[in-house]
Amino acid sequence: MATDQQATAQGEVDADVPVAVPEVLPTMTFSGALHVMAYLQQAVPERDDVERHRQLYLAQGWMLGLDGRPLFPERVEAWAEGPVVRDVHHAIARGRVPDYDGRLDDDAVTLIDAVLHLYRAVTASGLDEIVLADGPWVDARTEVDNHPALTATISQRTLRAAYGRRTIVGASAPVLIRRTEPADADDVDRVAGMLRNSWAPALDLLAES
Template structure:
C-alpha cells in the first residue's frame, strides 16, 4: 500500500515544475500539471492536487491555476504564488518522471495529445460539448486513473 499523500494545490505543483524547467507557456504549464495529476493517480494511487480538472475547449484545465496565470501567455518562475516545499518526496518523483516524458514537448503537441485521449474526449462528449464549445465539465479522477493505467 502506497504512503498516504496529502494533495496540494495546483499552484504548488506548478511552482515545482517551474523550479525544474523555468519559464514556459501557460498552456504547457497547465498540461504538465494535468499529466502530473493523472500519473499520480496511477503510480501513487492518490491525487496530487486538491482541485478538479475540467475539460475546456483547449484541453484539460485546472481553473484555479488558470486564474493564477490569467492574461499571461508565458509564465516565469515566481509569477504564480505556489510553494513546492509542500510536496513530499514521492510527489516530486512523480513530477520528475512526468517532466522526463513530457517536459521537452511543445505546448501545442501536449494540447493535441490531451485532445486525442479518452478522459478529455469522453468528459466533453458526455456533456454534449462539440469541438471548440466552451464548457467546464469535470474530468473525473476515476476516468484519468482508468485511462492512464491502461497505457
C-alpha cells in the same frame, strides 16, 4: 482559455475498465494544484503557462495511474481548450502563482520530475496533440457535445482507470527513481500500499475476464 461564465456539466464519464473506488480519492497530504504549478514554474521556466497546465494534467493522471491517489485535490475540468484546473487558471491570469516554497514532499517531486522527463522532448504543439487526444478529456467533452461554453468534470476515477490501464498494457510511463537508502517499516508499508493501488485496475480487468 474560457471565462468564468461557463456552465459546468457534472456528468460522470464512464471508463471501459471498472474500478471500485470512490469519486474523490484520498489525497496525498503534500500539495494543492497551485503548489504543483509553482514547482513546474521553477522546474521548466522555458515552458509557457499553457504548456505547464498540460503538464499539471498529465502529472495528475500519472499519479492516479501509478499510485492510485491524486497529486492534488482540485477537480480537473474539460474546457474546450483542454483540461483546466480552474483555481490555477485564475491564479495564472492574475499573476498570482506563488514562488515554489519547497512544500511538496519527495513522492510528489519524484512523480513530477518523472513526468517532466517523459515529455521533455515534446514540443508545445506536441503537448497539445497528446492532451487533446487524451481519452478522459475527449470523453468529457463528448458529454457536453463539445459545446464551447460548457465544461465537464474529468473525474479522478476516470483518470485513474485510463492511466492505470496504460501502465498495464506497456504504454510509455514515467519512471520513478526513488531514494536508495534503507527503508524503515513505515516506508515498506507505504510502498506496499502504493503497489496495491497501482495493481487494482489490472486485478479488476482479470476479475471481469
